[in-house]
Amino acid sequence: MHWNSFGEFLAMGDHGLYVWGSLVVMALLLVVEPMLLLRGRRTLVTRLKRQFRAERAELENRRSTPAPQRVSTPHRSQV
Amino acid sequence: MLEASNLECVRGERRLFTDLNFRLAGGEMLHLQGSNGSGKTSLLRMLCALTPAASGEIFWRGRAIAKLGEEFRSELCYLGHQNAIKEELTPLENLLSSAELAQETLAEDAAFDALAMVGLRGREDLACRYLSQGQKRRAALARLVNEKRALWVLDEPYVALDAAAVELVASLIGAHLQAGGLAVLTTHQAVAVPAGAVRELWLGDADARQRSQ
Amino acid sequence: MTERVINWFKYASPQTFYPLAGRLIPWFWALAALFGAAGLTIGFLLAPTDAQQGEGYRIIFLHVPASWLSMFIYLVMAFWAGIGLAFNIRLSGMMASALAPTGALFAFLSLWTGALWGKPMWGTWWVWDARLTSELILLFLYIGFIALQAAIDDPRRADKAGAILALVGVVNIPIIYFSVKWWNTLHQGASVSLTKAPSMAAMMLWGMLLCALGCWMYSIAIALMRVRTIMLERERHTDWVRSLLDDKG
């Protein structure tokens, strides 16, 4: 161990502000980035799930009431 | 000569068509039909190798156009939705410079005649900015008069034209087919081409076809 | 041989890569934490004081890895971009987009730590030192890449345009670095260099390497996480995404 006391460690030989400023900002950003990613992913997943659920509900609804169907399926064209 | 096999077109999130096949020989014309947004223009751009197909391939003289490159392009004449007419230039300059860029020799006299044929006599030296929509389209179509390349791909060639001009363009296409050329075009107007065999291809859902027939 | 090619393409498809990435991510996080902790222990607790720069030199344990990573990530990004352009593989375009924000983050951190190092050493926050200036330009290149991709709606087109830009950038980076260095030597000579700490002890070197490894593992973990999100977003119309999310809830 290089340091004699915790205070000395914090002071970093008068350069504490700069050293800890670097470390704290770097650590902060490296923690914030994955957190933002996780949040973005969660919102995307809930959005997609909601969308899929809605689509499935719509599909089942349509099956139970035989209405004029207009499902536009890609059509096989042949000449 | 022109063959498409199992073409698939995806635009954004929508699959416009799949498993599209056709074969076109010399002297034949392919008339693409379908509702708006059914992928007609996309298909034309695929045939020009501007847009890659999502899957499937297009062959020209038995070889894939993606690999042919310039060899294919030297036999292709494409007339897009937009006129490719420069507003600042006169119809004559437009015609001459488009021939020059396509590496074709077009004499000034021939260009004059072509413009006269599409009904732009007396307007050869007027900047295209001052022409009407239909006249601009005519200026663009004047390219077809002396066009010798084998494959014509025309996107809505009849749009914005009056009856006489439509007939003229149809006769140009007819002459092209008679000379053994190929044409692929889209149009909503029912126009008879005087010569050559016409094949029809419907894009989009089958309902639309029934409804419009 | 053919089998191996097929295998590779199998992992290049988003459908198979997605769960694979999910399994790998925790391991990379663990490695990142391990290497990071070891590097920081050496750098901040064990390494001796630098005779010339005092304790402030410890910033280089953060600065140098950040700079390395920012440059390295650009190279990797350009590599993926080139692969995507040449072989038309969807996954590589997604990888390039997934790497860019992390690269930009490291470029920013490199500038930030560089400025905090410069204040005690040079007496000013910012010096037009060749390395710092190149790093700033690298940050601009990252931002340009991200902005270009963000401005194009069609993801396939965004991938291709971004790939061309990344390749142009990677050709230009050495030219830019050389020109900036040339310009710098003509105008002034920096007395203390940021990376060439005089008489770098073996322990310092180890600390720096471990920190860099930690950052590297972090970047991989983050890139895999981001690429998974991009996959879900872009492939939301495919059956595999549908079955993946529909079954769960």
Next chain:
Amino acid sequence: MLTLLRAVIGRDLRLAMRRQADIVAAMFFFIIVVSLFPLGVGPEPDQLRRMAPGVLWVAALLATMLSLPRLFADDHRDGTLEQLALAPQPLGLIVLGKVIAHWLVAGLPLVVLAPVLGVQFDLAADALGVLVLSLLIGTPALSGIGAIGAALTLGVRGGGVLLSLLVLPLYIPVLIFGAGAVDATVSGLGPQAHLSLLGALALGGVFFAPWPTAAALRVALE
């Protein structure tokens, strides 16, 4: 090949001549930006002399940026770009023609104007000569590199701003060697090293940049 190049250049020059207002506007932009600096930093001749190379070169970069968005945008809008892409020649060659035309229209006027503006900054005769020479060698590189950005941002939202974001960082070496050549002359060192590096950049910019530009144009046309 040469006929095609001539055709492209001829067409673009003719179009530019029909739209002279654009050229004149870019030239006045250059003049005004350069003339603003003495008003901003004060009229001391010593300081102005020191600043002149940098100011003139930065203004030249900005003036070039002004005309870049239209390099392909007009052709894209009226469908000419599709025709160019379908021409039976490599698209890169056509791009090269357009780059040369762009330089003749947007770069060359700057070279001609530079000595007049240099006099405003009290530059000596030899420095003026090197300034003109450096712009003459360097501005083609600006057109070439700029074309890549113009093609990448074609039809993209906020294209103009994005274009500067993409292109200006890539201009930095040209700026350094261009302004450096004049600086070196002022401070008594020879400008040869700078000028030859600038020449290398210009060759690279003009002859290599058309190929990524062509690739970017094909992407934009998809």
